[in-house]
Amino acid sequence: MVVALILLLVAIGSVLFHIYSPWWWTPIATNWAYIDHTINITFWITGFVFVAVIAFMAYCVFRFHHKEGRRADYNPENKKLEWWLSVGTGVGVAAMLAPGLVVWHQFVTVPADATEVEVMGQQWQWSFRLPGKDGRLGTSDVRNISSDNPMGLNRDDPLAQDDVVIENGELHLQLGKPVKILLRSVDVLHDFYVPEFRAKMDMVPGVVTYFWIKPIRTGTFDVLCAELCGAAHYQMRAKVIVDEEREYHAWLEQQKTFAELSSGNAIVKATYQAGGK
């Protein structure tokens, strides 16, 4: 029976494709291997069900396809079988859901020692902000945004003065240090997405969202926007670099604080105005 054989080959082919596919997730760079494990559990359970159902179907087509004189059974219900199948399905579902919820609990529980980093999205670029020496980020508001204050920080907030502001640059993170990534947008929805981190979250204007990670290997990673944000969505890129402690601090030294940038801009502006008049 050609039809039964093709149906069976679809199931077998899918499994072989899964095993030999060169397209698989990127080497992980954070603590979220738990997520990968949950995906693997899900693959095993769903893969088994997929093959079992298709193979059973192919067998039925092979064994019971129409021949002269064949007559179907009359068999409206089988309560027992239906209950067993429901219970079995319930167990399979629980086996996927339980680890999923446990890992979700970890995902939404930020460790107390996590430092904060802010990522700001706007059409179509990324900006970053680190808390500076005081370890705290200052307040911000879109209404403060101007050409010399593109992140909209609050000039009157003392906590904001030492915040490290990185415009159009790269974000560095320190290896092994848990970090809570605060996400903010000033125009439309964006999504801070680094495939190797596994975690992602939308950035919504008007609210601050977050996720947390602990980088577990050094390297340079692509940042993409994963939530459609308009015409140049596909070009909204940046890089995140995970450094060893020494390199991280060396990089941090070179960055400018909000106060430095503001006064710098003020000086430039003053010079320009003086020179112009």
Place this chain on the structure above:
Amino acid sequence: MVDIPYDRIADIPPAEVPEVELYHPRSWWTRYVFSQDAKVIAVQYALTASAIGLVALVLSWLMRLQLGFPGTFSFIDANQYLQFITMHGMIMVIYLLTALFLGGFGNYLIPLMVGARDMVFPYVNMLSYWVYLLAVLVLASTFFVPGGPTGAGWTLYPPQAILSGTPGQDWGIILMMSSLILFIIGFTMGGLNYVVTVLQARTRGMTLMRLPLTVWGIFTATVMALLAFPALFVASVMLLLDRLLGTSFFMPSLVEMGQLSKYGGGSPLLFQHLFWFFGHPEVYIVALPAFGIVSDLISTHARKNIFGYRMMVWAIVAIGALSFLVWAHHMYVSGMFPQFGYFFATTTLIIAIPTAIKVYNWVLTLWRGDIHLRVPMLFALGFIITFVNGGLTGLFLGNVVVDVPLSDTMFVVAHFHMVMGVAPIMVVLGAIYHWYPKVTGRMLNDALGKFHFWVTFLGAYLIFFPMHYLGLLGVPRRYFELGDAAFIPPSAHSLNAFISVVALTVGFSQMVFLFNLAWSLFKGEASGGNPWRATTLEWQTPETPPGHGNWGKELPVVYRWAYDYSVPGAGEDFIPQNQPPRATQVVQGAAS
């Protein structure tokens, strides 16, 4: 013990049924154009939906050309790409699938299957179609207005949808919202008809538990649509007000093109909640009619009663009810309150249980059947494979933490195309092969049908199965070009090119189907009234195609459930629902 509903069906005496007063058409215009006959309205719905569906098909080719061969086709730019994906998605989900299943199959099959002469409100039913047509025309007009159609993605998320960084911000988004509002008005008129007809116009003896599953599927989907579409309606109105009058329902303080905008105080997440409160039931609004129809295709062509009918009915109702409690699984990474994740992951995975029961019962119906591998049955088998595949990947995306890496990647695109694109379309095609003889009185060509099935099924599988793995790799969706990204190997680009070639092939193979539809209308083999030897009432009409009023002088009387196939002792391997027990006895006597 197996309990057999057939034995429990009481002998209901035939009753005199007075002829119902119908509006009788007096001219060609009222017979074929402004018709109040549900069967004509069904064909009008189906033709209009298919026509706009062809537009969506062409858009998918353009998208695949760009994705498979980026930079090759200079006539596609980033703005147009976004417009293509938006229009393709919106057309397929709403204007094709919803309209075809409910307006098309619903209108044709409900009155015939429940033994009614027509829908209960024929005039409103006619209006429903004309308002739908207007909605389609408004939607299609966006291709010709300044700035073109909206490119906000079919989800139309604000703030992006109404700001200037998105194509179609001028006219496109306004007309899109207007078209949706019209669609919902039109649908509501039709939907009330379907529900009231099923509840009030069933013929004598047609109890709810004797309804064919097709009717159960369409009925439940319509009830859901009547409850879900209002959420989209208000979201559309509010977004339109934000765009036109400067209200801020969904718009917080924000910067537009470097300037502080006039908006402030609104919530973008509110729109997402409204959208998905409609959007998730919408998945089942498309799926439940498909579930119902495929059950009847399998049963008829396997010559066997559907296994576990009562469980199948309750599964449809349970899925319909549960689907209103899962909407936020589309929003796990939207930035909503993270603790919601536990609730929505649990409800979402619970839906898998009634859904799995349906799958088991379909394949168990095949067990010890007498399987005729005719074209409708092939499509039903294709549906089971693609639906099982797409349903199982839903367990990845529904399980909140697994969704985090996969959301917004090609995995999602592959998943929803498999489960609510390919699978329902398999059913649509199978259903057309199945009911075309009743609609036209002629059979579709079998050889062309088989060719059409194999290319469509295997092709669609080759398109969407490997696409999941691009998503696992991390390839994001809605990208005009992937550009430079270290994690995307060259082989991923080759896979994209392969998918595009297959997609074009599958697309063109649909032309064979269209040719078959047109050719068979004139040259097809005459089918007679009941070519598949099926039990349900639509096959027992006195005329084929059925005339206005469906049943001639007297309405049929129903004596049994819809699945009396291969009843032991009966002479034929099917007993129509309207065959009295006495007549069956005679047949049984003759056989023994």
